[in-house]
Amino acid sequence: MANYFQPEIETASREKIVEIQNEKIVKQVKHVYENVEYYRKLMDENGVKPEDIKSIDDIKKLPFLSKADLREAYPYGLLGTDLKNCVRIHSTSGTTGKRVVAFYTQADVDLWEDCCARAIVAAGGSKDDVCQVAYGYGLFTGGAGLHGGSHKVGCLTLPMSSGNTDRQIQFMMDLQATFLCCTPSYAAYIGETLAEKGYKPEDNKLKAGIFGAEPWTEEMRHQIEESLGIKAYDIYGLTESSGPGVAFECSAQSGMHINEDHFYAEVIDPETGETLPEGSKGELVFTSLDKEAFPLLRYRTRDICILSREKCSCGRTHVKMTKPMGRSDDMLIIRGVNVFPSQIETVLINEGYTPNYQIIVGRENNTDTLDINVELLPEQFSDKVSVIQSMEKSLAGAMRTMLGIGPKIHLVPSKSIVRSEGKAVRVIDNRKLHDMS
Ligand code: DLL
Numbered sequence: 001m002a003n004y005f006q007p008e009i010e011t012a013s014r015e016k017i018v019e020i021q022n023e024k025i026v027k028q029v030k031h032v033y034e035n036v037e038y039y040r041k042l043m044d045e046n047g048v049k050p051e052d053i054k055s056i057d058d059i060k061k062l063p064f065l066s067k068a069d070l071r072e073a074y075p076y077g078l079l080g081t082d083l084k085n086c087v088r089i090h091s092t093s094g095t096t097g098k099r100v101v102a103f104y105t106q107a108d109v110d111l112w113e114d115c116c117a118r119a120i121v122a123a124g125g126s127k128d129d130v131c132q133v134a135y136g137y138g139l140f141t142g143g144a145g146l147h148g149g150s151h152k153v154g155c156l157t158l159p160m161s162s163g164n165t166d167r168q169i170q171f172m173m174d175l176q177a178t179f180l181c182c183t184p185s186y187a188a189y190i191g192e193t194l195a196e197k198g199y200k201p202e203d204n205k206l207k208a209g210i211f212g213a214e215p216w217t218e219e220m221r222h223q224i225e226e227s228l229g230i231k232a233y234d235i236y237g238l239t240e241s242s243g244p245g246v247a248f249e250c251s252a253q254s255g256m257h258i259n260e261d262h263f264y265a266e267v268i269d270p271e272t273g274e275t276l277p278e279g280s281k282g283e284l285v286f287t288s289l290d291k292e293a294f295p296l297l298r299y300r301t302r303d304i305c306i307l308s309r310e311k312c313s314c315g316r317t318h319v320k321m322t323k324p325m326g327r328s329d330d331m332l333i334i335r336g337v338n339v340f341p342s343q344i345e346t347v348l349i350n351e352g353y354t355p356n357y358q359i360i361v362g363r364e365n366n367t368d369t370l371d372i373n374v375e376l377l378p379e380q381f382s383d384k385v386s387v388i389q390s391m392e393k394s395l396a397g398a399m400r401t402m403l404g405i406g407p408k409i410h411l412v413p414s415k416s417i418v419r420s421e422g423k424a425v426r427v428i429d430n431r432k433l434h435d436m437s
Contacts, residue, residue, distance in 0.1 A: 116149025
């Protein structure tokens with residue numbers, strides 16, 4: 001049986017959805033033009049006036065926003081309302097230099113939590129459930145988003161945050177959690193730890209999990225479903241458009257419904273910016289139709305996916321997106337943290353090393369590993385192991401401060417990293433996360 005949190009909107013006719021979008025986009029563009037100087041300038045430069053936007057189809061006339069715009073406008077430049085009206089901020093993972101700070105009014109928090117509640121109900125959740133939220137709490141949106149959604153559904157919410165796996169397991173067992181919300185890699189790790197402790201999948205009361213924030217494969221889904229004895233559902237989102245819940249999987253488990261009453265999705269050619277027809281693979285672009293404090297219009301996510309309007313067996317009418325199939329930039333997601341190779345390069349230069357390096361990402365026991373090989377200049381070289389080890393430790397510390405996660409550093413002799421004749425191969429990702437595309 002299909003369950004909906006807000007059936008009237010989740011199963012609305014296509015005409016109704018378009019009607020809602022037409023109405024909202026006109027209001028939203030006017031709101032942004034009047035309240036966000038940065039965006040008003042961008043529209044003026046592109047010769048677009050709010051009056052030019054009469055329906056959702058006119059959205060193509062608007063300029064794109066990129067992460068670079070968000071950084072340039074940091075911290076208040078894209079704020080759509082008086083700071084006095086804001087009740088919360090969240091921020092992307094990563095460094096101070098690359099952080100994006102998103103603001104929320106109470107209405108923004110409410111619509112975000114509704115989206116997460118839709119996801120929980122779509123996965124079979126109700127007020128009878130005990131929902132263990134093991135996404136990180138804090139600036140990251142995972143914890144707060146699913147926590148809010150769980151409250152809206154009326155589940156008993158266990159605000160565990162991530163980490164401390166022994167305690168997670170103890171609470172899961174003693175308080176009979178029925179829902180688990182965390183990153184897929186953490187879910188796999190919890191499954192493995194349960195088995196190590198001698199528990200069988202049927203010993204826990206879990207029935208479903210809502211996993212996202214990083215790429216994961218069908219293979220990983222099966223592994224998680226088997227080890228925990230649950231159904232594993234995908235959830236997608238990004239800090240810039242609230243957080244988790246922009247799109248979520250339903251019982252059909254074949255793509256994620258985008259909450260298109262709140263977020264209008266387009267797929268574009270990342271090279272030309274041209275909007276592509278349904279069914280084409282391209283970069284996902286979102287417009288937040290309701291958000292007051294951080295209302296992004298045509299924001300380029302850099303996530304590559306395909307949209308589909310094929311009828312869904314769950315009865316929802318909202319457009320579906322495939323799992324992200326990769327990125328159109330070089331961002332890596334390592335242990336849930338967004339990492340750009342450029343940040344690594346910055347640390348190397350600041351710490352007096354050469355920018356000759358190689359990043360190797362892998363996965364051991366369901367946890368991402370990050371190794372960085374860094375070439376030493378001949379004058380930095382020492383034949384004393386203890387000297388090299390202490391340099392490695394100190395560089396790893398500087399990396400941790402910048403990235404938010406600690407890599408393993410390997411200082412290697414000068415000229416030992418293979419030079420490429422074309423673009424340097426900076427990243428070797430052995431995780432094969434996008435084998436579904
Ligand atoms: O990861 C929000 C989130 C929290 C989503 C909890 C789902 C669950 P950011 O840290 O801003 O926000 O990272 C956003 O993560 O552009 C994608 O590249 C990636 N991502 C998010 N969900 C998925 C997913 C949160 N289900 C970036 N599959 C996005 C693959 C995902 N990649």
